[in-house]
Amino acid sequence: MHEPLTAAEYKAIAAGLQFPTNAFVDGTFRPANAGKTFKTTNPATGELLAEIAACDAGDVDHAVAKAKQAFDDGRWRQRTPGERKEVLLTFAKLLEENRHELAVMESLDSGKPVRECQTVDVPDTIHTIRWHAELVDKLYDNTNSVGPNALAMVVREPIGVVACVLPWNFPLLMLAWKIAPALAAGCSVIVKPAQETTLTTLRVAELAHEAGIPAGVFNVVTGSGRDVGEPLGLHMDVDMVAFTGSTPTGRRFLHYSADSNLKKVVLECGGKNPAVVLEDAEDLDLVAEQVVSGAFWNMGENCSASSRLIVHASIKDELLKRIGAYLREWKTGDPLDPENRIGALVSKSHFEKVSSFLDDVKSEKLSLAFGGETQSGVFIEPTVVDGVTPASRLFKEEIFGPILSVTTFNSLSEAVALANDTNYGLTASVYTGSLRNAIRVSRDIRAGLVTVNCFGEGDASTPFGGYKESGFGGRDKSIFAHDNYCELKTIWIDVSERAVDEAIR
Numbered sequence: 001m002h003e004p005l006t007a008a009e010y011k012a013i014a015a016g017l018q019f020p021t022n023a024f025v026d027g028t029f030r031p032a033n034a035g036k037t038f039k040t041t042n043p044a045t046g047e048l049l050a051e052i053a054a055c056d057a058g059d060v061d062h063a064v065a066k067a068k069q070a071f072d073d074g075r076w077r078q079r080t081p082g083e084r085k086e087v088l089l090t091f092a093k094l095l096e097e098n099r100h101e102l103a104v105m106e107s108l109d110s111g112k113p114v115r116e117c118q119t120v121d122v123p124d125t126i127h128t129i130r131w132h133a134e135l136v137d138k139l140y141d142n143t144n145s146v147g148p149n150a151l152a153m154v155v156r157e158p159i160g161v162v163a164c165v166l167p168w169n170f171p172l173l174m175l176a177w178k179i180a181p182a183l184a185a186g187c188s189v190i191v192k193p194a195q196e197t198t199l200t201t202l203r204v205a206e207l208a209h210e211a212g213i214p215a216g217v218f219n220v221v222t223g224s225g226r227d228v229g230e231p232l233g234l235h236m237d238v239d240m241v242a243f244t245g246s247t248p249t250g251r252r253f254l255h256y257s258a259d260s261n262l263k264k265v266v267l268e269c270g271g272k273n274p275a276v277v278l279e280d281a282e283d284l285d286l287v288a289e290q291v292v293s294g295a296f297w298n299m300g301e302n303c304s305a306s307s308r309l310i311v312h313a314s315i316k317d318e319l320l321k322r323i324g325a326y327l328r329e330w331k332t333g334d335p336l337d338p339e340n341r342i343g344a345l346v347s348k349s350h351f352e353k354v355s356s357f358l359d360d361v362k363s364e365k366l367s368l369a370f371g372g373e374t375q376s377g378v379f380i381e382p383t384v385v386d387g388v389t390p391a392s393r394l395f396k397e398e399i400f401g402p403i404l405s406v407t408t409f410n411s412l413s414e415a416v417a418l419a420n421d422t423n424y425g426l427t428a429s430v431y432t433g434s435l436r437n438a439i440r441v442s443r444d445i446r447a448g449l450v451t452v453n454c455f456g457e458g459d460a461s462t463p464f465g466g467y468k469e470s471g472f473g474g475r476d477k478s479i480f481a482h483d484n485y486c487e488l489k490t491i492w493i494d495v496s497e498r499a500v501d502e503a504i505r
């Protein structure tokens with residue numbers, strides 16, 4: 001069902017698309033109060049796609065009031081879990097029916113290859129919504145054993161109004177990682193998409209409404225971080241912020257919370273993730289394939305990108321040779337051509353940032369093993385830089401582009417030390433033929449997800465999020481994500497004889 005179409009079919013869909021342009025609040029599209037707009041363009045071509053409502057603090061106040069009203073009157077949270085499940089499954093079905101449109105819109109707005117949008121982003125988005133829908137009527141609350149004189153119940157309740165502040169690198173999927181558990185739990189949401197990639201979020205909101213999610217429960221406020229993200233972070237009636245993006249912006253949300261109502265903050269931030277290849281790795285072809293996909297999937301615009309290859313010195317040359325062979329399959333160019341696996345970076349300014357790391361290759365006299373070429377001011381070919389030391393910016397900073405650094409080691413302890421030599425701790429991969437080494441290294445690396453002999457992000461049932469400066473406050477995906485969007489309430493009922501006697505009197 002999610003097989004890619006041909007380039008001609010994708011272009012025909014693109015030609016017929018209607019782009020949503022207004023914020024979505026209380027079940028209807030509405031322009032910004034102040035009437036302002038911002039432009040959204042196709043990064044691959046520079047073509048203007050749409051002018052979108054540039055909302056501000058007044059629009060945020062309106063959306064929060066509507067979301068709070070919807071939460072307070074119980075139009076969603078007081079439906080049974082089974083009823084919410086059915087609506088969310090209808091929502092998933094509508095997404096499925098519109099999958100080609102969503103894949104093309106995502107690709108046009110972000111520069112991502114349509115092939116990935118069609119085969120990964122859209123199906124994973126739908127699966128995430130289905131998974132949380134299916135979870136919600138299978139959870140049990142607790143009664144605790146507190147003796148014969150009382151009954152203690154511990155129940156989950158939806159946390160309230162949730163602001164979901166999203167990044168541009170996986171617009172649909174990050175939307176699903178936040179809204180699926182939030183809506184399943186019974187919360188009202190206000191989504192603030194990244195300005196670069198607003199279109200699919202608006203279309204999804206429309207489909208959610210069509211599926212039967214009541215007005216005011218799913219709202220989208222479009223605009224900049226300063227004008228929309230900050231007022232949401234500071235709002236006294238927002239109960240929680242669920243954020244994915246950079247660590248510096250994540251840090252701001254902790255300040256906003258401290259300066260307002262101590263709202264709960266869950267952050268999924270950056271990464272500088274190692275792929276550690278031990279001397280006893282068994283199948284170097286498989287390692288090369290996985291390392292390439294870990295580093296270059298989504299142009300490396302991925303918080304879980306394995307951007308540091310840490311390889312035993314004795315096998316480095318052989319591994320690089322095989323990486324070179326796999327890179328031939330990673331063609332760069334028109335995102336709407338399903339033959340291409342590397343599309344455009346999300347914007348000119350992001351291209352400039354990523355390109356500055358290519359300048360370091362020259363200034364630090366590092367060795368370019370593959371790539372290094374740019375095209376049309378927005379495309380960067382997959383690039384592998386050899387001989388990178390921990391002192392280099394390439395080793396330390398999140399690049400968020402298709403650049404892989406290579407560093408060697410000679411002992412297991414050196415490998416672990418290099419892997420942990422970062423302020424981040426999101427993901428890591430270990431390649432080894434030894435079960436003992438796999439377990440030891442996975443336990444010693446300080447990261448929220450360690451994959452062994454593969455690259456990946458787990459599935460909907462496994463939590464995703466980071467140690468150290470990669471995350472804060474909770475995890476995306478899985479039952480643990482569901483619990484992010486709930487408060488726990490204890491209800492203690494006195495059933496002692498004294499209480500019964502008093503009740504009779």
Ligand SMILES: NC(=O)C1=CN([C@@H]2O[C@H](COP(=O)(O)OP(=O)(O)OC[C@H]3O[C@@H](n4cnc5c(N)ncnc54)[C@H](O)[C@@H]3O)[C@@H](O)[C@H]2O)C=CC1
Pocket residue numbers: 165166167168169192193194195223224225226228229230233244245246247249250252268269270271302303350353398399400
């Ligand atoms: N962990 C991840 O998945 C992501 C990491 N990044 C990293 O961040 C770098 C910068 O990208 P940006 O788009 O600038 O990320 P960002 O973290 O600034 O943006 C993420 C979201 O936060 C909002 N935002 C920005 N400034 C805000 C503020 N002062 N108050 C409230 N909300 C605010 C944005 O509008 C967007 O919706 C990238 O080069 C990359 O290294 C970017 C996107 C996703």
Ligand code: BAL
Pocket residue numbers: 167169170174244245301302303304457
């Ligand atoms: N790769 C999923 C999370 C992120 O990049 O933001």
